Amino acid sequence: xxxxxxxxxxxxxxxxxxxxxxxxxxxxxxxxxxxxxxxxxxxxxxxxxxxxxxxxxxxxxxxxxxxxxxxxxxxxxxxxxxxxxxxxxxxxxxxxxxxxxxxxxxxxxxxxxxxxxxxxxxxxxxxxxxxxxxxxxxxxxxxxxxxxxxxxxxxxxxxxxxxxxxxxxxxxxxxxxxxxxxxxxxxxxxxxxxxxxxxxxxxxxxxxxxxxxxxxxxxxxxxxxxxxxxxxxxxxxxxxxxxxxxxxxxxxxxxxxxxxxxxxxxxxxxxxxxxxxxxxxxxxxxxxxxxxxxxxxxxxxxxxxxxxxxxxxxxxxxxxxxxxxxxxxxxxxxxxxxxxxxxxxxxxxxxxxxxxxxxxxxxxxxxxxxxxxxxxxxxxxxxxxxxxxxxxxxxxxxxxxxxxxxxxxxxxxxxxxxxxxxxxxxxxxxxxxxxxxxxxxxxxxxxxxxxxxxxxxxxxxxxxxxxxxxxxxxxxxxxxxxxxxxxxxxxxxxxxxxxxxxxxxxxxxxxxxxxxxxxxxxxxxxxxxxxxxxxxxxxxxxxxxxxxxxxxxxxxxxxxxxxxxxxxxxxxxxxxxxxxxxxxxxxxxxxxxxxxxxxxxxxxxxxxxxxxxxxxxxxxxxxxxxxxxxxxxxxxxxxxxxxxxxxxxxxxxxxxxxxxxxxxxxxxxxxxxxxxxxxxxxxxxxxxxxxxxxxxxxxxxxxxxxxxxxxxxxxxxxxxxxxxxxxxxxxxxxxxxxxxxxxxxxxxxxxxxxxxxxxxxxxxxxxxxxxxxxxxxxxxxxxxxxxxxxxxxxxxxxxxxxxxxxxxxxxxxx
Numbered sequence: 001x002x003x004x005x006x007x008x009x010x011x012x013x014x015x016x017x018x019x020x021x022x023x024x025x026x027x028x029x030x031x032x033x034x035x036x037x038x039x040x041x042x043x044x045x046x047x048x049x050x051x052x053x054x055x056x057x058x059x060x061x062x063x064x065x066x067x068x069x070x071x072x073x074x075x076x077x078x079x080x081x082x083x084x085x086x087x088x089x090x091x092x093x094x095x096x097x098x099x100x101x102x103x104x105x106x107x108x109x110x111x112x113x114x115x116x117x118x119x120x121x122x123x124x125x126x127x128x129x130x131x132x133x134x135x136x137x138x139x140x141x142x143x144x145x146x147x148x149x150x151x152x153x154x155x156x157x158x159x160x161x162x163x164x165x166x167x168x169x170x171x172x173x174x175x176x177x178x179x180x181x182x183x184x185x186x187x188x189x190x191x192x193x194x195x196x197x198x199x200x201x202x203x204x205x206x207x208x209x210x211x212x213x214x215x216x217x218x219x220x221x222x223x224x225x226x227x228x229x230x231x232x233x234x235x236x237x238x239x240x241x242x243x244x245x246x247x248x249x250x251x252x253x254x255x256x257x258x259x260x261x262x263x264x265x266x267x268x269x270x271x272x273x274x275x276x277x278x279x280x281x282x283x284x285x286x287x288x289x290x291x292x293x294x295x296x297x298x299x300x301x302x303x304x305x306x307x308x309x310x311x312x313x314x315x316x317x318x319x320x321x322x323x324x325x326x327x328x329x330x331x332x333x334x335x336x337x338x339x340x341x342x343x344x345x346x347x348x349x350x351x352x353x354x355x356x357x358x359x360x361x362x363x364x365x366x367x368x369x370x371x372x373x374x375x376x377x378x379x380x381x382x383x384x385x386x387x388x389x390x391x392x393x394x395x396x397x398x399x400x401x402x403x404x405x406x407x408x409x410x411x412x413x414x415x416x417x418x419x420x421x422x423x424x425x426x427x428x429x430x431x432x433x434x435x436x437x438x439x440x441x442x443x444x445x446x447x448x449x450x451x452x453x454x455x456x457x458x459x460x461x462x463x464x465x466x467x468x469x470x471x472x473x474x475x476x477x478x479x480x481x482x483x484x485x486x487x488x489x490x491x492x493x494x495x496x497x498x499x500x501x502x503x504x505x506x507x508x509x510x511x512x513x514x515x516x517x518x519x520x521x522x523x524x525x526x527x528x529x530x531x532x533x534x535x536x537x538x539x540x541x542x543x544x545x546x547x548x549x550x551x552x553x554x555x556x557x558x559x560x561x562x563x564x565x566x567x568x569x570x571x572x573x574x575x576x577x578x579x580x581x582x583x584x585x586x587x588x589x590x591x592x593x594x595x596x597x598x599x600x601x602x603x604x605x606x607x608x609x610x611x612x613x614x615x616x617x618x619x620x621x622x623x624x625x626x627x628x629x630x631x632x633x634x635x636x637x638x639x640x641x642x643x644x645x646x647x648x649x650x651x652x653x654x655x656x657x658x659x660x661x662x663x664x665x666x667x668x669x670x671x672x673x674x675x676x677x678x679x680x681x682x683x684x685x686x687x688x689x690x691x692x693x694x695x696x697x698x699x700x701x702x703x704x705x706x707x708x709x710x711x712x713x714x715x716x717x718x719x720x721x722x723x724x725x726x727x728x729x730x731x732x733x734x735x736x737x738x739x740x741x742x743x744x745x746x747x748x749x750x751x752x753x754x755x756x757x758x759x760x761x762x763x764x765x766x767x768x769x770x771x772x773x774x775x776x777x778x779x780x781x782x783x784x785x786x787x788x789x790x791x792x793x794x795x796x797x798x799x800x801x802x803x804x805x806x807x808x809x810x811x812x813x814x
Contacts, residue, residue, distance in 0.1 A: 001176075002027060002221045005036040005188060005210035010284040011128055012041035014078035019284050023225065026180050028141065031220070035185040036210040037132055037150065039124025040075070043068060044189075047099075054103045055112035061103055067422055069096040072127055079135040081394065088134055091263050092127065099123055114158035115197060118190075122149060122198040125187030125206070127577045128367035129757060132183045134329050144179055144216075145184035149198065151175055160202035163191065165271075169216035176217055204265025222272050222279045226266075229261050229283040230292030231256065233312045234457045238450045240517075241462055245292050245309060250279075252308040253294045255403040255439045258561050269294075306413055307404035307460045309375040312453050314350065315365040315447055318394040318430060321375060322358030325387025333359060339378035339746070345371050347439055349399060351432045360430050362399060362443055397429060398449035402456055403440040408437040417442075420459040422602045424549050425573020428451050446548060455549045465498055468814045469516075469548040471505035471574075473539065474556035477666050478579060479508075481803035487521045499814065504548060506531070506759055507737035508537050514542055540565040548592050552813050555580040556806060558669060570597040570605060575813040578607040585610075585683035606809040611638060611684040611777045612796045614805030623693045624782055631692035633751040633781045635767075637682040640774035640797020641667045641675040642746040647772055648742075655730035656723035667774055668798040671716055678703045678746065681757045688778075691754055696755060704758025706733060706746075737761045745770065767791070774798060 004027060006020050020037075027033050036445045038044075048067050050061035069092070070258070075368035076088045080726055102120060103142050106112055126149070151171040154161035176184070188206025191199045200621040208222060209640045228236075229244055231253065243798040248256075250273045251507050257264040263281055272279055273296075282291040326332050338360060340347060349362035363371055375391045382388040407413045414433075419442060420430065430443040458466060472479060472488070486501050504517030511521065511531035518529060536559075542553060552575040563583035566576055580586065583594055584607045611617045621631065629789040644667050649658045659676065662668050666676050675681075684702045689696040708729055711722040723730075735742050739748075742761040744769050749756055762768050769790075770779050776796025781789045795801045 001032045001034065001217060001273050003034045003036065003210050003214040003219045004223045005206060005226060006038065006225045007235055008038040008041035008043075008226070009207065009751060010369050011037050011039075011099075011132065011150070014075055016284065017075075017079060017132060017135065018064070019287075020132070020225070021139065023134065023184060023287055025139075025141065027223075027743050029258050032181075032680060033183055034146070034176070034219075035132075035183060035212055036188040036206060036213065037129045037185065038188055038206040039128050040071065042268075043071070043124040043128070044121055047124060048117065051105065051106055051112050051120050054106040055110060057107060057110055058474050059107075059109070061293070065096065065100060065103060072096075072131070073132055079131065080138055084134070084138055088131060090359040091130065095127055118158045118200045119198045120160075121200050122187075125149075125689070126448045129185055130189040136183060136185065142424065143183040144181040144184055146179070146184050147350060148186035148188070148213070149190040149192055152191035152201075152209065152212060154191045154193050156195070156197070156199070161191060161193065161199035162187075163183075163201070163208075163212065165212075168212055170217040170357050188604070200430050201268075204268035207265060208270035211269050211271040215275045215276050215360055218275060219272075219277055222269075222277055224279065224281050225284045226263060226281065227283065227285060228263060228281075229286055229289040230281040231294075231309065233308075233461050234453050235312065238312070238453050239310075239457045240456065243461060245288055246289075247293045247295070247298045248308050249405050250296055251293055251297045251438060252403055252405055253279075255401065256309045256311045263292075264294075273414065288556045291618060305404070305461065306406045306410060307402050308406075309403055310453055310456050310460070311401050311403065312449055313348070313399045314449060316362050316397040316443060316446075317365050317368045318358045318360055318443055319368075319371055319375065320358055320360055320394070321379070321387075321390040322392070323382070323388035324357065327384050327761055328361070329357065335378060336361075336375065336570075339374045340371060342409065343367075343370050343374045345374070347442065349417055350428065351430050362397070362430065365395060367394065368772055369394065388613075394429060394553050396446045397443050398446045398450050398452075399441055400449065400456065401439055402460065403439050405438050407440070409612075414440060416459060417456065420455050421452060423573065424451060424455050424551075425571075425601055425603065426455065441645065451547045451549050458549065465494060465500050466550065466814065468499055468501050468550045468552060468553060468810075469504040470501055470552050470810065471507075471539070471543050472503060472509045472554045472556065473536070473562055474554075474559075475506060475508045476556070477799040478802045478806070479556040482554070482806050483524060485803055485807050487524075493811075497811070498654045501810070503576045504546070504551075505539065505543065507534050510534055512539050512542075514546065516546060517549060521751070530667065531579075536562050536565060540568055542573060542718055543569065549573065550814055552577060552810055554578075554806060554810065556803075558582070558674075566594055566605070567597055570594065570601055570603055573601045573603045575604045576606070577776060577809040577813055578605070579609045579802065581680070581683045581687065582606070583607070583609045584687045584690070587771070588690070588697055591690060604813040606813055607687070607807050609805035610687050612778065612792070612794075613798065614801040614806075614808070615642065615776060615778070615792055615796060617688065617776075617778050617792050620778075620780070620790070621688060624780070624784075624790075625691075625693060629784050631750075631780060631782055634685065634688055634749070634778065635778055635781075636685065636688075636748045636778040637745055637768055637771055638748050638796065639675055639681045639746055640776055640795065641669075641672070642681070643771060643776065644774040644797065646744040646746065649730070649734060651731060654727050656725060656727065659723060661718065666799045673707075673712060673716075673719055676707055677712065678705055678757045679747060681748050682755075685750055685755045685757060688752050692750075694750075694753055696753075701756070701759075702754075702756035704756065707761040733759065745769075745771070767779060 007554035045525040050064040053061040072092045153164045227812040231245045234242040254266045257266045276296045279294040345367045347361050352359045411766045424449045428442045432441045506513045511528045512534040513527050513531035555578045608618045708726050745762045747760045774797040777793040779789045
């Protein structure tokens with residue numbers, strides 16, 4: 001025999017009941033079945049709400065009752081033919097007349113007891129099961145209605161009655177022995193005490209009814225039919241890639257259900273669990289879906305995944321009792337839990353350090369005030385004597401639990417769990433793990449709950465693809481090239497590196513836009529038309545408030561304002577990739593602060609493209625330092641712009657024309673004076689010196705400028721006019737080098753802790769001589785590379801190579 005239980009959504013309407021009917025017909029072909037049904041969806045809540053109105057003499061209860069009555073009358077008309085309707089319409093009206101009399105009494109007395117609540121609540125299941133039974137009989141099924149409320153005997157604790165298991169099993173066995181029908185249908189949730197009063201079985205009561213019947217007769221299987229296709233690896237409302245769980249052990253199911261997986265309620269399945277009866281969770285609206293099998297026979301060792309699922313519970317409060325008066329004193333814990341038990345407060349999680357200095361418990365938010373008062377009252381003497389502090393409250397928290405039988409005796413599970421959470425800036429307030437090792441529970445901020453569940457799901461269930469959320473600031477030459485590279489390269493990254501890059505935010509100086517699931521290439525083409533007004537502080541706050549996992553902020557601007565938000569983002573464990581040189585070349589203390597903040601918050605601050613565009617210059621220094629080498633000196637040509645200019649300036653074209661050409665081809669900053677003044681090169685050698693371990697300040701760099709002071713004044717347009725006016729000056733520089741058989745190169749040098757930049761005459765034998773176009777070169781002399789220096793050489797300017805350098809930093813950061 002099989003037991004089938006259908007929840008409120010499965011019997012919410014006549015259409016849904018017809019789906020339920022088809023399932024019952026199919027199952028009853030080969031097996032005798034007992035069907036347990038809930039009240040129609042929303043009916044129990046409506047009955048209780050109307051009763052609460054009546055208890056405060058609010059006549060709003062009347063239209064609610066009328067609506068519920070019409071709902072059931074309409075159901076009769078839709079499920080039964082006209083000749084059959086009369087008796088069942090009368091049946092329904094009689095029950096609602098009885099209900100209205102009860103409500104009128106509540107209204108007159110202005111009182112609503114738990115006993116009356118149970119009496120009222122019992123009508124929902126009674127009506128639904130009776131009407132569905134009539135439908136099945138009309139369809140020709142060998143069906144009989146069972147008053148399961150009369151069979152299930154409880155104590156008198158109304159709204160959450162305790163079942164007399166022995167007597168209940170005896171009643172069920174006798175009823176089924178005397179009724180050989182192929183289909184037996186009855187109400188769930190409701191029962192009676194020894195005096196015949198209606199009682200209810202509390203949360204999950206209909207599941208409990210079905211479970212009790214299955215256990216009493218040692219049923220072949222208990223099927224719970226609901227509106228989801230079984231249990232999922234995480235809440236699909238939080239995790240878009242949540243997967244159905246095909247098989248799960250009872251222990252795993254209980255753990256997941258306890259911490260928020262609402263498909264099952266642990267106490268309700270205890271009877272079938274104790275009798276080793278398989279339980280299957282199925283979807284009424286997709287009956288062919290496999291659902292989830294919950295069984296003692298599941299071989300967890302055959303599973304490849306460590307975890308079975310992730311569950312979460314919101315509206316949590318932590319209460320901490322601490323003080324030196326607790327250390328080594330027996331009975332403190334007992335006293336704490338006794339006072340909570342007296343107030344009927346459920347403790348969800350407990351943690352205590354071996355120092356015995358504190359005990360922390362987690363409870364539901366709605367019980368916070370009661371618990372706080374009870375604890376402080378119970379420990380009043382110790383609090384007055386300063387042996388124990390008043391209970392400490394932390395609210396707006398969530399519990400997230402990682403559950404799985406395969407976690408037992410597996411080293412590294414906790415490290416993976418805490419590592420991925422830490423890398424995403426999620427702070428853990430409390431931790432609990434039992435010796436069974438099948439559940440690791442953490443308490444975190446409620447604001448981090450969705451992010452934490454997604455991070456854990458990605459780590460333990462989506463190892464094939466890691467979702468990375470990018471926030472790009474700057475959509476000019478380099479920015480637009482980067483975006484195109486991301487779209488072009490994403491298929492390769494997904495297939496080969498198991499990474500999916502989502503552009504979750506875009507901003508330029510005018511507009512900004514956000515999309516948690518990523519901005520598509522089609523949306524990118526028109527994004528500025530429907531984006532919102534840009535503000536860098538608003539952009540940062542939006543990144544923080546969205547709190548997405550694996551977030552990377554990418555600064556592809558030359559703005560001095562944008563680096564001001566770096567520290568704020570790093571403190572929220574948002575990785576930063578900066579093409580912008582301002583931050584790394586700012587004051588040394590600020591530079592160190594950003595580096596330390598990134599390290600302390602388990603995130604990355606990369607700025608490889610600050611020097612040499614896409615060339616691996618900073619990475620090379622870092623590798624040398626990490627391996628124990630020491631930088632002795634650096635000699636370099638660090639400006640692709642200046643190298644391009646002096647490689648193309650031969651006296652045939654004016655200096656002004658060559659600079660204009662460089663700007664047209666994308667080799668200069670928007671204001672070319674930043675390149676030609678040597679400021680940009682000075683920043684680059686400063687950054688290299690700092691990365692090499694030297695605490696250099698920008699002001700300490702000697703900058704030998706070749707530009708006349710007049711060229712530095714006014715607008716960019718005026719700048720080109722001034723260049724033309726001083727053509728003789730630039731011609732003389734070229735001629736002087738030419739006479740010596742040398743060429744002009746703008747170089748940077750770091751040696752003996754000092755740096756300088758300036759225009760130099762380079763002889764043919766010099767390593768810097770054969771440097772063409774926009775190429776850069778960096779020559780490192782180190783303790784290990786003392787005789788033959790280490791040379792990094794290649795294109796050092798251009799939107800395409802700079803974008804590729806930023807791209808490489810993005811991949812490195814995650």
